[in-house]
Amino acid sequence: MSAVLAWLSTLVTIAVLVAYETVLMVAQRRRPERMARSAHAALREDWFIAVSQNPGSEILAVQTLRNSLMSATMTASTAMLGLIGTVTLAAPSLHASLDEAAMLPSLTPKLVLELLLLALLFASLVCSAMAVRYYNHVGFISGVPVESALRKRWNQAGIAYVRRAGLLYSWGLRHLILVAPILACLLHPFAGPVAATVVVLVLVRFDKVAASGSPNSTAYLGSRSN
Numbered sequence: 001m002s003a004v005l006a007w008l009s010t011l012v013t014i015a016v017l018v019a020y021e022t023v024l025m026v027a028q029r030r031r032p033e034r035m036a037r038s039a040h041a042a043l044r045e046d047w048f049i050a051v052s053q054n055p056g057s058e059i060l061a062v063q064t065l066r067n068s069l070m071s072a073t074m075t076a077s078t079a080m081l082g083l084i085g086t087v088t089l090a091a092p093s094l095h096a097s098l099d100e101a102a103m104l105p106s107l108t109p110k111l112v113l114e115l116l117l118l119a120l121l122f123a124s125l126v127c128s129a130m131a132v133r134y135y136n137h138v139g140f141i142s143g144v145p146v147e148s149a150l151r152k153r154w155n156q157a158g159i160a161y162v163r164r165a166g167l168l169y170s171w172g173l174r175h176l177i178l179v180a181p182i183l184a185c186l187l188h189p190f191a192g193p194v195a196a197t198v199v200v201l202v203l204v205r206f207d208k209v210a211a212s213g214s215p216n217s218t219a220y221l222g223s224r225s226n
Helices: 003-030 036-052 058-098 109-143 149-177 179-187 191-206 217-224
Strands: none
Touching: 003 109, 003 179, 003 191, 036 058, 036 109, 036 149, 058 109, 058 149, 109 149, 109 179, 149 179, 179 191
């Protein structure tokens, strides 16, 4: 395959993913109540408020957060394993490019895809690890008796932390999903645009919700959509 076709397939693959994420970001700002990321962030906040108002729900809250913590940990572990494997495979290509007299890497479609793959996996790892951190904090807050003064003191922090944890987990999982088209393009350039299109079509379905989960969350989502 000629270098021109390889470059074209690579650029189309990246352009499809970037275009979708840009459209999603615009839609997120215009109608946050219809987008899954904002709606689910509001759901987590409503959940924390609900368990904070019901004495005896501390154990249930900690168990729920433990499940979320395990999910974020699995995502981080997957990203870490993928990152190690990608570094092992991409290092020879990068070293070969740096061996030239100019000591500058020769930009090729394969090198661009490998670097992008590393960036996505690293972003997924960081976001998932930070989600684990915030879920861990919320777990301690949720374990404090609801009626205690200490719990009331930390309730606002708990609401903010559970929102951040959910958003970070969402970003980590999203970056992990976007790895698929890049891998497909590495295997065969023409497979990249097809895989990117398929992934976008799947994400369109999951990035929308039929209606906002809370009647009071719409105004709040408009000011804190992300």
